[in-house]
Amino acid sequence: MRLKISNRRSVRWVLSLILFLVLVVGLTGQGEARQLTLDQALKRALNQTARGEMIRGNLEVAQQYYRARRINMYLPEISINGSVPTYAVDESYRPYSDPHTKELFENRNLDFRSFIELKQSLFTGGNLTATANLRTEDNRYPDTRYDAGSGLFVNENSKIGFFNFSLAQPLFRPSAVKYELNNRKDDLEIARVTRIEEESGFRKEVTQAYVGLLQLTLRSEMTGDELEKTLLQEQIDSAKLTDGVISEEDFLMSSSARLDAELAHFEIKTQREEQKRELYTLLDLDITETLKLVEPIVGEHLDSAEAQRLVAAWEHSAPIKKAERVYAKAERQADYAASGHGLTGDLNVGYNMGQQKIEEERTDSYRENDINTRGWSVSLDFRMPIWDGGAGSAAVKAARFQAEQANYEYTRARRSAKAQIANYVNQLDVCYSRLDIIRQQIDLSKERLDIAEERHADGQISMLTLLDARVFYLENKNRYLEELKTYLTNRIDLESKFVI
Secondary structure, eight states, X not given: OHHHHHHHHHHHHHHHHHHHHHHHHHHHHHHSOEXXXXXXHHHHHHHSSHHHHHHHHHHHHHHHHHHHHHHTTTXXXXXXXXXXXXXEEEEEEEEOSSTTOEEEEEEEEEEEEEEEEEXXXXXXXXXXXXXXXXXXXXXXXXXXXXXXGGOOEEEEEEEEEEEEEEEEEEESSOOHHHHHHHHHHHHHHHHHHHHHHHHHHHHHHHHHHHHHHHHHHHHHHHHHHXXXXXXXXXXXXHHHHHHTSSOHHHHHHHHHHHHHHHHHHHHHHHHHHHHHHHHHHHTTOOTTXXXXXXXXXXXXXXXXXXXXXXXXXXXXXXXXHHHHHHHHHHHHHXXXXXXXXXXXXXXXXXXXXXXXXXXXXXXXXXXXXXXXXXXXXEEEEEEOOOOOTTHHHHHHHHHHHHHHHHHHHHHHHHHHHHHHHHHHHHXXXXXXXXXXXXXXXXXXXXXXXXXXXXXXXXXXXOHHHHHHHHHHHHHHHHHHHHHHHHHHHHHHHHHTTBOO
């Protein structure tokens, strides 16, 4: 019995130990920093943030508008329309059996209507509409063969079914359907370029915030070393002041330098926290999450052949494509506005056919009537404005002016596109060369720091000299990050010039 109890206690102790270890490991894991590279940050910004979703959403909306307008060119719009049964009672004083004599009597009516409509847009700019109509009526009214107060009524039930076909074709002006379709197509192409521009701007913001946070972290270490150096110098000067080696003014200068270093360190730490909040906001991250940023690695640089290809393809760059679409749309709008200012016309053709069954029940009789109906119509309408106070000509002039502005922007985009691409390529070459030089300086300063650490460990140099070597090394790394930020943003600018 004691053995069983002992075994149970052992099992409980082991389970408690396992549970404790699991909790400790879990809590330890929560405090670990998650590594986040620049590429991961950019992917998250574009694919997992609200701003990235809005950028994609604008293009998706333009695509849906264009597809819907294009589908309507080939397939009709179909709608079902109807109403709930309508019950009406009319009691009024009006002519009865004799048109010259009015009497007070009551009519009752129960009406239900529904129809299916098919509307097809035509390439010519017109619309072809077909409707299938169903209608039922249940009427009750006094029998006019007797007096209005006789209490004798007629119950009339009607069932009506008919088709309507109509064609409306504008004359002497461009097709509105083609006009809208071409506008939607231009809007789609503009939205594609706009998405590239907005995503590039977003990527630049994330890159600048990411590298900026690395820089401020580095500068925080630099100012910390500077503060430590001024503290040591203040302690040394305090001892010198006690021994009478330096004056009190020199000691006060040393203390002032220490206070300046404290202030600089505090400002850098504050800027670092602000930069951290900015990066977390751009990435939609919780500010309490701990991240470990990694210094970006410079990818493969553009070779001369690739650079020449990009410069040679300047006519296909995104700014030119966007300006070209904007100009085409503005010119089309101007032509469309001008076409509606002069003589215009409309051709309307209609045809209808139907069948109606009427059941009429009287006090002394019952009758059924089947009626077939058919009709058609053709009308040609013209409109020629004579005087409108100048509103029409002003609208046309405004549209022409917008087209001229768009043409100016298009011409300017063509003139500047090649120069901009060449400048970005040249700036990338310069930045890449500078990065290589600064990397060599970092290697030299790192070697100097290693030597200083060895000499300090052997007591050959002071802590002040070691801190100078460390600050010099960190300054070179900060210069490298600044040049790297310029290189990465220039590369993003170059990529934004082409529609992929």
